[in-house]
Amino acid sequence: MHIQQGIEFLSQTTRQLILDEHAKRLSINDNRELADRLTDPQLIEQYWTQTDAGEKEVITLFVTSATRGFFRKKEWEKWVQNRGHVLSAGLNKLRRMGMILTVRKMWGEVGFIMPREVKETFTLCLIQGRQSKESPPETLPYYISAGRGIHLDLFGVLAYLRDSTVPLTQKGQIHRRILLKLAPLLSISDQHVSGWAEAMLPEVKQEGMALTIVLDVAIRLGLVRSQGRMMILDQTVLGEWLAASPKKRWDDLYSLLVEEYLPHESWWDGLVAVMKHAEPDHWHSIQEQIRTLESAGFEVSTSAAELATKEWLHLLLGFGWIQMGESASGEVYWRWNRLPLLPPTERWFIDPSGMVTIPPLVPLLALWELSFFCPLSFAGDLISGELQAKPLQAYLSAGGKEEDVIAVLQRHCVHPLPESLEQLIYLWGRQTRQIQLEPFIRVRTAHPGLLEEIKGLKPFQRFLGMVISPTEFLVTPEQEKEVMALFRKYGYEPFQARKGRTEALAGEETRQGRQEGLFSIPLPWDGFAVENTFPDQLEGMHHYTTLPKMWTQHFQSYHPQTMRTLLQRASELGLDIQAELGNKEVKEGIPRQLSVEMGYWYVSLESGKKKLRCKLDDIQRVRIVLPEYLY
Numbered sequence: 001m002h003i004q005q006g007i008e009f010l011s012q013t014t015r016q017l018i019l020d021e022h023a024k025r026l027s028i029n030d031n032r033e034l035a036d037r038l039t040d041p042q043l044i045e046q047y048w049t050q051t052d053a054g055e056k057e058v059i060t061l062f063v064t065s066a067t068r069g070f071f072r073k074k075e076w077e078k079w080v081q082n083r084g085h086v087l088s089a090g091l092n093k094l095r096r097m098g099m100i101l102t103v104r105k106m107w108g109e110v111g112f113i114m115p116r117e118v119k120e121t122f123t124l125c126l127i128q129g130r131q132s133k134e135s136p137p138e139t140l141p142y143y144i145s146a147g148r149g150i151h152l153d154l155f156g157v158l159a160y161l162r163d164s165t166v167p168l169t170q171k172g173q174i175h176r177r178i179l180l181k182l183a184p185l186l187s188i189s190d191q192h193v194s195g196w197a198e199a200m201l202p203e204v205k206q207e208g209m210a211l212t213i214v215l216d217v218a219i220r221l222g223l224v225r226s227q228g229r230m231m232i233l234d235q236t237v238l239g240e241w242l243a244a245s246p247k248k249r250w251d252d253l254y255s256l257l258v259e260e261y262l263p264h265e266s267w268w269d270g271l272v273a274v275m276k277h278a279e280p281d282h283w284h285s286i287q288e289q290i291r292t293l294e295s296a297g298f299e300v301s302t303s304a305a306e307l308a309t310k311e312w313l314h315l316l317l318g319f320g321w322i323q324m325g326e327s328a329s330g331e332v333y334w335r336w337n338r339l340p341l342l343p344p345t346e347r348w349f350i351d352p353s354g355m356v357t358i359p360p361l362v363p364l365l366a367l368w369e370l371s372f373f374c375p376l377s378f379a380g381d382l383i384s385g386e387l388q389a390k391p392l393q394a395y396l397s398a399g400g401k402e403e404d405v406i407a408v409l410q411r412h413c414v415h416p417l418p419e420s421l422e423q424l425i426y427l428w429g430r431q432t433r434q435i436q437l438e439p440f441i442r443v444r445t446a447h448p449g450l451l452e453e454i455k456g457l458k459p460f461q462r463f464l465g466m467v468i469s470p471t472e473f474l475v476t477p478e479q480e481k482e483v484m485a486l487f488r489k490y491g492y493e494p495f496q497a498r499k500g501r502t503e504a505l506a507g508e509e510t511r512q513g514r515q516e517g518l519f520s521i522p523l524p525w526d527g528f529a530v531e532n533t534f535p536d537q538l539e540g541m542h543h544y545t546t547l548p549k550m551w552t553q554h555f556q557s558y559h560p561q562t563m564r565t566l567l568q569r570a571s572e573l574g575l576d577i578q579a580e581l582g583n584k585e586v587k588e589g590i591p592r593q594l595s596v597e598m599g600y601w602y603v604s605l606e607s608g609k610k611k612l613r614c615k616l617d618d619i620q621r622v623r624i625v626l627p628e629y630l631y
Helices: 003-007 012-026 034-038 041-050 053-064 073-080 084-096 116-127 150-163 176-185 190-200 209-220 235-243 246-261 266-276 286-295 304-318 364-371 389-397 402-411 419-432 448-455 458-463 477-489 501-512 549-553 560-573
Strands: 070-072 101-105 110-113 224-227 230-233 322-326 332-336 355-358 376-379 382-386 441-444 467-469 472-475 528-530 576-581 586-597 600-607 610-615 619-625
Touching (some): 003 034, 003 116, 012 041, 034 041, 041 116, 070 073, 073 084, 073 110, 116 266, 116 286, 150 176, 150 209, 150 230, 150 364, 150 376, 176 209, 190 209, 190 304, 209 224, 209 246, 266 286, 266 304, 286 304, 286 332, 304 322, 364 376, 364 382, 389 402, 389 419, 402 419, 441 477, 448 458, 458 477, 472 477, 549 619, 560 576, 560 586, 560 600, 560 619, 586 610
Antiparallel strands (some): 070 110, 224 230, 355 382, 441 472, 467 472, 576 586, 576 619, 586 600, 600 610
């Protein structure tokens, strides 16, 4: 769970209480929102340096042992049964800081979750100083080649869906003949994803899994959705995605990948945190990173490095995000590929024959505009295209213009467009319009007399150039709104069929909630929702909360029977007391034994290795001292 996803369920009062706790614990009084504070690594690191032993132990448990930072309350109670008071106090402090949120199921089950951003920073705090600076060999070959980039694989699939009709089966699946056409568009292969799929989706057919994952990513991003028995593009989401910066696109894809695809054991979260903050342009040993996690307290299996390679690194390799290599001794290394994150600063080259050579850093939106009339080929780091008569004429037949084609080509071209190519584009355009189909809107009146009445109104004259029957005339799509407004102005109420309503509703539903993908991997906290609560310092420590506040907050005298009860409770809970004797001397210790001798009550106080025996009649004032870790 992200911070923002959790914070939005908290009321303004609860948020303010958490901010007040920040001011009290960390002396922070800036004007930032709670979500901004809790996503600030410096604030979390500052808190880490000021935590007591109990808080650090709780943080370590949530980081190293909680699946995705989540504990059910029953699981938590098993962890803390031996050190309940110390860890319960630490948990309450973290909850009061907003760094652990309380979640609850509808029928009452409670849990605790540490949001991803908080857990990631605490992970880095835990492993700080444990990482070694390994020196890998200079040449690192690997038996699987990297993908060209998930954004380009998605581009190829989206372009196909735009240009082709993609029907769905009765079960809502894409036809096999369509899948066979989509598969060659990808650079990610089943070899990249087989390790992940076998571990996470063992019951699913593995053949074609690479394409399934690309389609699943497209659906989860909202780029693609089903409408009836068809697979279509969501043009609004698609436009935003194409126009986004490479960094924003990468961040969204990476966040989706970690949230939906990462295996659930706690050490995977640690590995992702280590990898995300790994030094770029530097080779890293996966075996060494696993050893780092193990030294920080994560429980990792003996085959963790092999699992990490097959189930995660190969997936990232297929996405084109990392490069991999293997040393002669069999040690696996990896490093980030910075190309998908670089700003789009390059432009393409076009020769007079219409061949387009496209460097990797051309804006994705420019590629999308080009692909309307120029088929693209993806091979290696470069993309190429070739202007051909048939695709360009299809674009012009659908309403495009030669001027638009030339403008797109020139806008992103390094050099002036060859004059011969412009002439060729206009030639293809003239050939296209030898036979031309154009859309028109038919206006039909109820009877001939009504059309004759309209003909008599001067403002309508310019729209009546194409009368096709005594009751009908045609207008262009561009004139539709103007004609409708004119009808209403003169008191007519035209009936217009509601077109596109289904599509609009489907798009609205997509944007309101996150879409489910092609497969579902249950998360540990499914069914839980964040509870709007701010815990008391003693919550979960009922033995302390049942103590009368007078016993813990006031230093005073008591009736002999009450004093004996007070001392007995302190002894049961192992709590210190402060006792003022008749000579005004104050003694402190844990009452270990209450006894009566010769009609007088005595108590034995234990302070470290020292023991003191006091007569109850000599105690003038007394109070129970609660442990410091509670505050």
